[in-house]
Amino acid sequence: GQNIDQPTEMTATEGAIVQINCTYQTSGFNGLFWYQQHAGEAPTFLSYNVLDGLEEKGRFSSFLSRSKGYSYLLLKELQMKDSASYLCAVRVTGANNLFFGTGTRLTVIP
Amino acid sequence: EAGVTQFPSHSVIEKGQTVTLRCDPISGHDNLYWYRRVMGKEIKFLLHFVKESKQDESGMPNNRFLAERTGGTYSTLKVQPAELEDSGVYFCASTQGLGGTDTQYFGPGTRLTVL
Numbered sequence: 001g002q003n004i005d006q007p008t009e010m011t012a013t014e015g016a017i018v019q020i021n022c023t024y025q026t027s028g029f030n031g032l033f034w035y036q037q038h039a040g041e042a043p044t045f046l047s048y049n050v051l052d053g054l055e056e057k058g059r060f061s062s063f064l065s066r067s068k069g070y071s072y073l074l075l076k077e078l079q080m081k082d083s084a085s086y087l088c089a090v091r092v093t094g095a096n097n098l099f100f101g102t103g104t105r106l107t108v109i110p
Numbered sequence: 111e112a113g114v115t116q117f118p119s120h121s122v123i124e125k126g127q128t129v130t131l132r133c134d135p136i137s138g139h140d141n142l143y144w145y146r147r148v149m150g151k152e153i154k155f156l157l158h159f160v161k162e163s164k165q166d167e168s169g170m171p172n173n174r175f176l177a178e179r180t181g182g183t184y185s186t187l188k189v190q191p192a193e194l195e196d197s198g199v200y201f202c203a204s205t206q207g208l209g210g211t212d213t214q215y216f217g218p219g220t221r222l223t224v225l
Contacts, residue, residue, distance in 0.1 A: 096165070
């Protein structure tokens with residue numbers, strides 16, 4: 001089966017930087033996605049990595065190392081509204097659906 | 111542009127009853143996915159439609175679940191008869207194509223509680 005791991009919970013301070021890690025062991029790899037989900041709302045797309053390296057998009061960046069089966073989401077200049085669950089999802093070769101980790105619940109404190 | 115919508119937002123039914131969930135994808139999106147999240151677990155894939163055809167239904171848990179997408183627009187997911195373990199949040203997602211960068215856009219989900 002596919003295995004995607006991420007920490008269950010994290011807490012960080014407003015204005016700080018936080019890094020949310022995701023490791024995966026899957027049968028093939030065809031892209032990694034990060035989603036943000038506020039309670040009771042739809043998961044919303046944040047970033048996509050398929051090649052090694054860093055993708056930057058405003059305050060959010062995502063990194064991928066395919067050889068290590070590892071990704072992280074970096075959130076800078078944290079704001080209270082960034083308190084949410086962050087979902088790591090992998091698409092494997094030969095499939096179109098996503099395989100998700102259990103999500104990391106981030107709490108931003110003043 | 112309207113996003114993916116799902117109806118109802120919440121449903122509470124008794125074991126043995128039938129429930130039908132509806133998903134309206136983003137207009138023009140040929141690909142529609144159903145996922146489910148049970149309490150404490152990760153979001154898991156159920157099935158994938160391309161237009162009105164089932165492309166992949168490998169995630170459907172058993173034959174109590176029936177998904178349809180007549181006309182290739184909205185989709186329904188029927189659970190009959192519902193069991194306690196069917197409780198969870200059912201998400202729908204859609205994409206326009208199947209290219210590498212095609213992002214799956216999710217709806218807010220239907221929270222199903224089976225008593």
